[in-house]
Amino acid sequence: MSLPALAENAPNRELGRLPRHVPLAAQTRGGLVESIHYGSLIATAGEASGTRTLLSAGDPLAPFYPRSALKPLQAVAMVRAGLDLPADLLALTAASHSGAAMHRDGAARILQIHGLTAADLQNSTDLPYGPSEREEWLRGGGVPTQLTQNCSGKHASMAATCVINGWPVRGYLDPAHPLQQLVAGTVRELTGEDPSRITTDGCGTPLFALTLRGMARAFGRLAAAQTSGGDATAESPEAAVAQAMRQYPEMVAGEGRDVTELMRLVPGLLAKDGFEGVQLVGLPDGRAVALKISDGGDRARMPVTIRALEALDVDTAPLARIAAQTVLAGGRPVGQLQPTDFLTTTTPESH
Known part of the structure; x- marks a missing residue:
């Protein structure tokens, strides 16, 4: 029986190999770690010979x-x-x-x-x-x-x-x-x-x-896409989609949404989220970040994304207000949701 059939008809049976996710973000309260969000992440750069891995954490080659x-x-x-x-x-x-x-x-x-x-x-x-x-x-x-x-x-x-x-x-x-x-x-x-x-x-x-690597490769290609044939009036489909998203970020998500704010605050950046804790980001030079929060929670997605962008030497100063989330108690700050030191984890081979 296939995995989809198992999942639909016998949810308590064998689920197959679980991804090797690692802690990507933690929430503290009163000096104690209260919650941990596990996940996987990769940052890539497109090259003529293929896709080069710049940094990674967890299991970015697992299907998702x-x-x-x-x-x-x-x-x-x-x-x-x-x-x-x-x-x-x-x-x-x-x-x-x-x-x-x-x-x-x-x-x-x-x-x-x-x-x-x-x-x-x-x-x-x-x-x-x-x-x-x-x-x-x-x-x-x-x-x-x-x-x-x-x-x-x-x-x-x-x-x-x-x-x-x-x-x-x-x-x-x-x-x-x-x-x-x-x-x-x-x-x-x-x-x-x-x-x-x-x-x-x-x-x-x-x-x-x-895989996260495959999706990062795609977003890097979209973000770096240029007009086709050297004609400034003839956009490639990739460039047309990327430019439309950058020009109208409020249509991609909406007012008050972090993806809209991310594209507004970092010129040239391309961003799209997905349910179950997914975030993709592409940069104009073809670099890209792809991440998955394993529990499907949404709150850790942006702090982890911004930490990865910082590691890629992107100026994240304008993103301070969406980079971390303050934990309040009685209206007073008592903790914070912030990324872990996930960048010390092993980087997979480039392909």
């Missing part, structure tokens, strides 16, 4: 699911297939948005441009992801919808890409559909890996098991 950090790669595949959108809507295509009016209206605009409606979406229904956006939506009597679900921009663009190419819109999530075949090929090319397995993400799209 990038979750929504895969969206920029999916967006590249759609642009390659002819998707041509204004930059704000292309950024929304790669988004896990908060569900603000600009996000909902943006997804609706993508559909309208291509003669589609919300009835053509095949993602799951949900309330807005952002707490303030969710509260506002509920106060207005809103209910879970496909447009408010945080992946609606991606799904609107997937349906639009089908219209552009004359592919069936119905069934666009099927792994055998031409759209998903194109996405799979693009993911393989950009990561340099064959997925170790394929499952389904929360919104219904095919999801690939890859």
Whole structure:
């Protein structure tokens, strides 16, 4: 029986080899370590001969699911297939948005441009992801919808890409559909890996098991992508997606979201998070950071990311307010969530 079958039908049976994660962050309270977040991380640089490892911790070569950090790669595949959108809507295509009016209206605009409606979406229904956006939506009597679900921009663009190419819109999530075949090929090319397995993400799209090194390689390529053919007006799909995300970081996540702030505060940086503690960052020179927090918790993701960027000599001074989290008790600071000294761990071989 395969591992997915084991996980679905007999969760208490053998789970296979567990990743060798290490402590990446710890929370203190009153001078005592209260909580520890384990995980794995890698930083890479792209070279003509392959991908060079700059630093690592834990088990960055273990397969994992990038979750929504895969969206920029999916967006590249759609642009390659002819998707041509204004930059704000292309950024929304790669988004896990908060569900603000600009996000909902943006997804609706993508559909309208291509003669589609919300009835053509095949993602799951949900309330807005952002707490303030969710509260506002509920106060207005809103209910879970496909447009408010945080992946609606991606799904609107997937349906639009089908219209552009004359592919069936119905069934666009099927792994055998031409759209998903194109996405799979693009993911393989950009990561340099064959997925170790394929499952389904929360919104219904095919999801690939890859390594942190493979995802770092892909993000480094996107972040360093330049215009194609020496023509400043002819962007490569990779450059188009990266530039749209940088230009409209509020569409990639939302106001008050750390990924949006990270791209605003570090010029040229490309960032995307994913559920279950995933963070990807690409730098304009092709270096990249990929990390996974093993318990799926979100709070350790940004402090660890910023510590890795600091190790790469990125100026992280502007990121001080999102680099660590203060633990309060009765309104007074009594501790802090901060990265461990994970950079002393062993670095795997470069490939």
